[in-house]
Amino acid sequence: MATAAFEPRIVAFFCNWCTYTASDLAGTARMTYEPNAPVVRVMCSGRIDPQFVMKALHEGADGVLIGGCHPGDCHYQEGNYKALRRFRLLKRVLGQLGVENERVRLEWISASEGDRVQHVINEMTGQLRALGPFNGARS
Amino acid sequence: MAQKPKVAFYWCASCGGCEEAVVDLEERILKVVDAVDIVLWPVAMDFKRKDIEAMEDGSIAVAFINGGVRMSEQEEWVHLLRRKAQLVVAFGACAHLGGIPGLANLSDRQQVFQTVYSDVPSLDNQAGTVPAVQSRVNGYDLHLPEFWDDVKALNQVIDVDYYLPGCAPPPDLIWKAIEAILAGTLPPKGAVLSPNKACCDDCPRKDTKPDRIELTAIKRPATHLADPETCFLAQGFICMGPATRQGCGMPCIEGNMPCRGCSGPLDDVFDQGAKFLSAFASILAPKTEAEIDALLDQIPDPVGTFYRFSLPVSLLHRRKPGVRV
Numbered sequence: 001m002a003t004a005a006f007e008p009r010i011v012a013f014f015c016n017w018c019t020y021t022a023s024d025l026a027g028t029a030r031m032t033y034e035p036n037a038p039v040v041r042v043m044c045s046g047r048i049d050p051q052f053v054m055k056a057l058h059e060g061a062d063g064v065l066i067g068g069c070h071p072g073d074c075h076y077q078e079g080n081y082k083a084l085r086r087f088r089l090l091k092r093v094l095g096q097l098g099v100e101n102e103r104v105r106l107e108w109i110s111a112s113e114g115d116r117v118q119h120v121i122n123e124m125t126g127q128l129r130a131l132g133p134f135n136g137a138r139s
Numbered sequence: 140m141a142q143k144p145k146v147a148f149y150w151c152a153s154c155g156g157c158e159e160a161v162v163d164l165e166e167r168i169l170k171v172v173d174a175v176d177i178v179l180w181p182v183a184m185d186f187k188r189k190d191i192e193a194m195e196d197g198s199i200a201v202a203f204i205n206g207g208v209r210m211s212e213q214e215e216w217v218h219l220l221r222r223k224a225q226l227v228v229a230f231g232a233c234a235h236l237g238g239i240p241g242l243a244n245l246s247d248r249q250q251v252f253q254t255v256y257s258d259v260p261s262l263d264n265q266a267g268t269v270p271a272v273q274s275r276v277n278g279y280d281l282h283l284p285e286f287w288d289d290v291k292a293l294n295q296v297i298d299v300d301y302y303l304p305g306c307a308p309p310p311d312l313i314w315k316a317i318e319a320i321l322a323g324t325l326p327p328k329g330a331v332l333s334p335n336k337a338c339c340d341d342c343p344r345k346d347t348k349p350d351r352i353e354l355t356a357i358k359r360p361a362t363h364l365a366d367p368e369t370c371f372l373a374q375g376f377i378c379m380g381p382a383t384r385q386g387c388g389m390p391c392i393e394g395n396m397p398c399r400g401c402s403g404p405l406d407d408v409f410d411q412g413a414k415f416l417s418a419f420a421s422i423l424a425p426k427t428e429a430e431i432d433a434l435l436d437q438i439p440d441p442v443g444t445f446y447r448f449s450l451p452v453s454l455l456h457r458r459k460p461g462v463r464v
Contacts, residue, residue: 050413054454071426078426085420088431089441093416096245096442098459134459 008062008128010037012121013052015045017075019067019109019117026114033118034125037065045069045106046079050090053104062134063103065124067117070108080108102127103134144200144321146171147179147191148230149220151213152240152290153206157231158182160307161203167314174321175200179220188216191223199224201320203303207233207240207451208291212284221297228316228332232306232401234293235331236411237451239306242443244450244457247288288460292452302331305387306401306448312386333386335406338398342380342389344370353424357437360396371397372422377444382408382415401448410454412445419445 014020020041026033042048045068053064066087074080087106094104105124109116150158164171178199179186191199202224208214221227232238243251256262256269274281293299303316316332319325326332339345348370358365358375365371371378371392379400380392387402404411425431438444446453 050417051408051410051454054410054413058454081426082421084428085423085425085431086417088428089416089420089435089438090413092435092438092441093412093445096440096458097455099455 006129006133008036008125008131008133009060010063010065010121010124010128011056011061012037012039012065012067013042013045013048014039014067014109015047015069015075015080016041016043018069018073018111019045019107021111022067022109022113023117025111026117029114031114031118033121036125036128037121044074044076044079045083046074046076046081048083048086050086050093053090053094057099057103057134062131063105063124063128065120066104066106067109067120068106070110073110099134100131102131143174143176145178145194145198146175147199147202147220147224148177148182149179149202149204149216150181151204151206151217151234151293152209153231153233153238155182156307157205157233160231160305160310160313163310164314165310167310171317188219191219194223196222197225201226201228203228203230204293205230205234205307207237208293208296209240209243209287209289210284211287214296217293217297226300226320227293227297229293229299229302231308232304232403232448234299235302235304235452236403236449237290237292238448241290241292241449241451242447243290245442246458247460248286251286289457290451295451300328301325302403304331304333304384304402306399309386309388309390311388331384331403331406333384333402336385337405338380338383338385338387338389338392338402341385342370342392344368344392348373352422354422355424355434357434365395365397367395372419377419377438379411379415379445379447381418382411399447400445403449411449412442412453415445416441 014023020039023039045066048066056064068080068083071080091104107120177184179191202220204217204220204227208217229235233240252269256264270283272283272285303312305312312333347368352373354375356375357377365374365376376397378397380398382404383398383400384402384405391398400411404414408414423434425434
């Protein structure tokens with residue numbers, strides 16, 4: 001039986017005010033990009049509990065993308081700084097657990113950067129396609 | 140005279156501290172012995188596996204099992220006790236969460252054997268002998284239990300009725316659990332037999348925690364002496380209190396040591412380490428990547444710190460198989 005080519009599943013957590021609005025802009029502007037990253041809208045990147053990332057990987061995601069407002073632009077003043085600190089620490093934990101660097105990514109994308117959403121999702125999908133599935137949490 | 144309920148104690152991958160905790164009941168142990176018949180307790184009494192196998196299924200009232208499960212023999216024992224016991228209580232952090240032995244999930248069997256039987260500098264093993272499940276020595280066939288790649292918490296191997304948290308569970312918590320079992324006042328199945336509140340909620344240092352903490356340095360008990368009255372987190376020590384449930388009585392805090400998280404997470408938390416990571420990162424001061432990374436360099440072993448007791452029950456369970464870090 002021929003096996004279908006591997007298509008990574010990426011869970012994207014985008015903040016309501018910047019990155020989600022940017023992905024909306026990308027759609028409105030008829031930009032096309034890889035369909036591998038369904039978006040979960042959260043009010044702020046500071047709302048993203050590291051458990052969400054772990055749970056996504058545990059439940060079968062091959063990668064997790066977090067999108068928030070640029071530093072200084074957070075609708076809630078400093079949620080994105082909290083997100084950045086959690087992300088930097090989480091990356092160390094994930095590294096010790098053998099989760100490859102490309103699988104979990106944080107990007108600052110403002111509401112006007114629809115093209116950036118397109119670029120990041122295309123790039124990450126390509127990287128994970130090359131890297132293969134994440135099967136780390138099966139037991 | 141009515142027959143007394145039968146009780147079994149068993150140990151798997153553990154250090155013996157949980158056995159010590161039972162003895163620490165002091166004279167209350169006499170009340171336990173008055174009320175129940177102990178049918179198995181390898182550390183203290185001479186019963187064999189065949190004695191348990193000969194018992195009717197369900198004839199043991201309660202089995203207290205401590206330790207993580209990391210070998211085939213332990214798996215066989217806990218399945219046997221599950222059959223024979225009406226109630227199984229995961230006793231202590233290792234049975235509850237995987238415990239400190241669970242940090243071996245950062246390696247696998249081959250790496251553990253390599254370290255223990257080859258790399259340790261004080262070792263003299265020129266023949267390169269490693270344990271094998273089957274071997275033939277002087278005409279005899281010898282069998283050893285199989286050593287697994289993973290350490291598992293008890294509920295990853297058998298159905299568990301209750302959990303007694305802690306490393307080791309404190310005598311008062313054990314006593315309350317025994318009273319509840321004898322009186323038939325246990326909470327619903329699956330409960331952790333300790334209060335569902337974070338340690339910080341009742342910490343004796345609670346009033347010294349400022350409204351806002353912004354850390355610029357991370358301290359360790361090995362390198363810094365802590366002030367004996369101020370909140371550890373406010374001082375820059377990693378204290379797992381915000382992500383750890385109560386029940387221990389906080390002897391570590393009284394001994395001027397930050398909480399290490401042995402009682403495990405509160406109900407509804409999937410992953411104690413990730414939850415603490417989230418709280419801790421939010422009280423760091425830096426805002427740029429370079430400054431954040433410089434501060435985080437002061438945590439030499441994040442998994443060993445945040446998942447000191449809970450790696451096997453965390454969402455990812457272990458290091459990804461096949462990946463060498």
